[in-house]
Amino acid sequence: MARFVIPILLLSFPLKTLGQLSLYHLAEYQHGNIPGTEPENLNTLYDQFSLQYRWKPLKASLRIEQFYSPDSLSGDYQKISQFMLNYRRRGLDIKLGNYYETLGKGLLFRGYEISNAVYEDQVYRVKQGFYKDFLGAYAGYTDQWFSVKALTGKMLNNQLPITSDKRRENYINAGEAQGFYKSFYFGSVVMNSVFNDMTQNFLSLYTGGSVAQNISYYGEYASAVGSDQSYFNTSMDSQYGAYFNVTYSIPGFGISAELKDYHNFFIGSGFSDPPTLVKEHSYRLLNRSTHVPDLNNESGYQVELFFAPADQQLITVNHSRTINKLYDNFSSFEYFVEWYATLCKSNQLKLFADYSGDEIRFEPERYTTGIYYTHYLGSEWSLSFESEAQWLKRQFPNSAASMYHNLFGSLAVNMSTTFSATFVLEYTDDPVAADRSNTAEIETSHFFPGLSLSYRPDRRNILQLFAGERRGGPACTAGICYEVLDFKGIELRWILKL
Incomplete structure (x- = not known):
């Protein structure tokens, strides 16, 4: 436990400085495991x-991540995972170290962080923060007529555990210029990527307003450019990769349309994250069923x-459709409608209906x-009730279709933002989620x-306690999807912001 003494000691002293000091601390303890897994x-x-x-135009940041498990073979660690020096003054922006940046709409380059998310891969079983940052140098300048950016360094492959020494093997040099009228x-983005001894050059042109x-x-x-491709x-x-959107809105009404076309667009270690063009839901069953684009x-x-x-x-009302031609014409689609209303000031009601399918997932x-x-x-004080039901047809090639059911319900008691207690119950008869690997029967x-x-x-301060069994699956936030593991046991979280 000595490795956790440093944060606790720092929290014990008053934070009095000449500048502005802010602190963020997330601690998560779990007693339990994936159901059917030993121990x-x-x-x-x-x-x-x-x-x-922060002190005048200067900013410095530091992040320490630590993981400890006496019963796991995955390995403990204590690392300075991020550090950054930043100077900003009169349109000039210079960064050294770890930072997040997006060029254009992210077709070629996008960094991100999902706040309060703890990522754990089922293979490596090492917990880490869920982010994709860039380690290197950045310089940018912006005024009322134009802006320019330049960066060089290494992109993080966050699918590998933090203990791996192969997480930053993608070297990138990129620049962006944008004019305003x-x-x-x-704007335009130029980028050079070096990964696994493969060098690629890209050019992107964009406009908006x-x-x-x-x-x-x-x-x-955006397109690869070079001797073998124009x-x-x-x-x-x-x-x-191509992306286009148009939006029309007036008070009480709005409509938007988006188009995408991505071809062989998995670049390097997978650092680009172009717009997905699928509805991102807060509803539990719909979020878990979100289509994850295949950029190939x-x-x-x-x-x-x-x-x-x-x-x-x-x-x-939302409708989306995609076609993937990598192996065959696999399609995915969704039709969604939601009605939200406040009734008699003391009641809020949301109803939704959704019809979707995803042939890549055989659904x-x-x-x-x-x-x-x-x-x-x-x-x-308030009371909340949530209920969702899903009927899912799955059909593998050369086999008959089967229908499965997923149910979700919760009942919550809330006292403003101070306290909440929520009972959640989910049910599934889908063997993909119901079957346990450590038993002979299905x-x-x-x-x-x-x-x-x-x-x-x-x-x-925020304290959170979970006890019981939680169903995992895909979770999508801000256009980023990642896998959440099933869990059975007790989980305690403490989040501190100063």
């Missing part, structure tokens, strides 16, 4: 400690419309519906009961 009662402790200091902007007061647009086309080459052997050969579109039929009501049809209801009891159904408690004694 059944695995003890793990993950700790993330971040400091940021009235309500329009135009407002055509009229209520209409905005963005378009970008910029506008869209043949089967070419490597390119995928095209598609998304259209979303919202309108307010009455005061304190909103209807959202040609999914039907999902749900109801979310919150009643405010006066003062700071389990055809399974319940996932769980109790979550959250307590916020002040604006700086």
Whole structure:
């Protein structure tokens, strides 16, 4: 436990400095494991400690990540995982160390961090923060007419554990220039990538802005360039990505349309994250069913419309479709509608219905519906009820189709943002999720009961406790999807922000 003394000692002293010092601390303790995995009662402790200091135009940041598990063979670690020096003054921006940056809309280059997320791969079983940063140098300048950026260094491959020495083997040199004219902007990105002794060069051109007061647009086309490919080459052997969107909105009404075409567009270690063009849901069963784009050969579109039929009501309609031609014409699609309303000031109601399918996952049809209801009891108390149901058809090649069911329900008691207690119960008869690997028989159904408690004694501290069995699966946030493992046991989290 000595490795966790440093953060605790730092928290014990008053934070009085000439500049501004901020602190973030996340600690997660688990007693349990993936159901059906030995040892059944695995003890793990993950700790993330971040400091940021500002003084006039200077900023310095440091992150320490630690993992300890006496029962695991995955290996403990204690690392300074990030550090950064930043100077910003009068449009000039210089960074050294670890930082996040996005060029254009991320077709060629995108860094990110999913706040409060702890990532654990089922193969390596090492916990770490979920982010994709860049280690190197960055310089940028912006004024009212133009902006320029240049960066060089190594991109993180966050699919590998933090204990691996192969996480930064992708060298990148890139630059971006952007010009502004009235309500329009135009830009270009050039990039050089070196990975596994393969050198690639890319060029991207983009434009965006407002055509009229209520209409905005963005378009970008990126392509590999070099001796064997020209910029506008869209043949089967070419490597390119295209994205376009247009939005129209007025008070009470809005509509947006997006197009994508990605071809052989998995670059280097996979550092690009272009727009997905699928609806990102907060609903549990729909989020778990989100289509994850395959950048090797995928095209598609998304259209979303919202309108307010009455005061304190909103209807959202979304449709998306993709075609992937890597091996065959695999398609995925979704039709989604949601109605949200505030009734009599003390009741909030959301109803949704969804019809979707994803042939790459051998799920040609999914039907999902749900109801979310919150009643405010006066003062700071409220009750929330959530219920979702899904009918899922799965059909593998040369076999008959089978229908499975997923159910989700929760009941929560909330006291403003200070306290909440939530009972969650999930059910599935899908053997992919229900079957346990350590038993001889094939389990055809399974319940996932769980109790979550959250307590916020002040604006700086958050304590969270989970006990029971939690179903994992894909989780998507800000266009980034990652796998969450099943868990059975007790989990305690402490988040501190100063």
